[in-house]
Amino acid sequence: MKTAGVTTALLFPICLAVLLTACGGGVGEPAVGKIAFESDRDGDSEIYLMNADGSGLTSLTDNSARDFAPACSPDGTRIAFVSTRDGDEEIYVMNADGSGQTNLTDNPTIDDTPAWSPDGTRIAFVSTRDGNLEIYVMNADGSGSTRLTDNPAADRDPAWSP
Numbered sequence: 001m002k003t004a005g006v007t008t009a010l011l012f013p014i015c016l017a018v019l020l021t022a023c024g025g026g027v028g029e030p031a032v033g034k035i036a037f038e039s040d041r042d043g044d045s046e047i048y049l050m051n052a053d054g055s056g057l058t059s060l061t062d063n064s065a066r067d068f069a070p071a072c073s074p075d076g077t078r079i080a081f082v083s084t085r086d087g088d089e090e091i092y093v094m095n096a097d098g099s100g101q102t103n104l105t106d107n108p109t110i111d112d113t114p115a116w117s118p119d120g121t122r123i124a125f126v127s128t129r130d131g132n133l134e135i136y137v138m139n140a141d142g143s144g145s146t147r148l149t150d151n152p153a154a155d156r157d158p159a160w161s162p
């Protein structure tokens with residue numbers, strides 16, 4: 001009995017490590033070398049994923065709201081995007097297979113154009129929460145939102161360099 005207990009104690013963390021490595025840290029297969037895009041081919045905007053040669057088309061969202069502006073995380077496990085499903089633009093994140101769709105922003109103004117940091121821990125985006133378009137950055141779980149620009153002009157379309 002003692003031997004079995006020791007074996008289990010040793011094997012569990014090893015199996016867990018193998019499992020996490022195989023999944024790339026997320027649910028499903030990472031989107032490596034694929035192209036995410038927006039299409040309204042089903043009547044409203046949805047996020048689609050396809051191989052770089054156009055094959056293997058998959059719909060990742062399916063609802064009557066607009067889903068657009070997809071941005072793949074650097075490791076391919078997650079896709080940030082914008083959806084109007086709660087009434088206005090919000091930044092969402094989902095696993096690369098479309099599961100686990102989570103709202104990262106929650107306010108009545110525009111939140112748009114997510115851009116991942118090279119290490120995948122943060123997301124830059126645009127919001128009008130302070131009255132006009134400004135660049136913000138937040139942690140990839142939606143916490144710690146910080147404004148980076150502050151002026152009456154339109155600041156938009158962040159792109160995070162490697």
Ligand SMILES: [Ca+2]
Pocket residue numbers: 044045046061062063064065066067
């Ligand atoms: Ca939709």
Ligand SMILES: [Ca+2]
Pocket residue numbers: 088089090105106107108109110111
């Ligand atoms: Ca919003």
Ligand SMILES: [Ca+2]
Pocket residue numbers: 132133134149150151152153154155
């Ligand atoms: Ca501004």
